Amino acid sequence: MSRNRSLEEIQKDIKTLTRVPSEFIHAKLDELAEEVGELAKPNWIPCSERLAEDAVICYSKEGDMLIGFLEKSETGYIACDDDGTTLHNCVAWTPLPEPYKGE
Structure with a gap:
């Protein structure tokens, strides 16, 4: 998973999910949850x-x-x-x- 995206970019993606089909939402939410988890890890x-x-x-x-x-x-x-x-x-x-x- 790439750590190149900021939290603001991830939040923008979450807001766009209100305008897409539900099957896409679940896949995208899983991807975003993983990205947010990566942001929380220290970068040693x-x-x-x-x-x-x-x-x-x-x-x-x-x-x-x-x-x-x-x-x-x-x-x-x-x-x-x-x-x-x-x-x-x-x-x-x-x-x-x-x-x-x-x-």
Whole structure:
């Protein structure tokens, strides 16, 4: 499933379903549900592929996570946060979500 479509584009597709035959609606709803599910999944990027320039969520091969900055070391990839906590053996990272804006 491609993650190239925005949530707004998917919502537009849902609105158009009110004007089509019902057999098409069921097939399209299944497709849209899968697409929305894909959007909700974090997009993990291997450290070996590229490093982030900003703070990110880092994931280690032991299954631990830390919000911090990634760097390459002699032994692999390490993440460090503002308090000096480090996470060794990082294998992947994902961008931080958008900040909460309130209601």
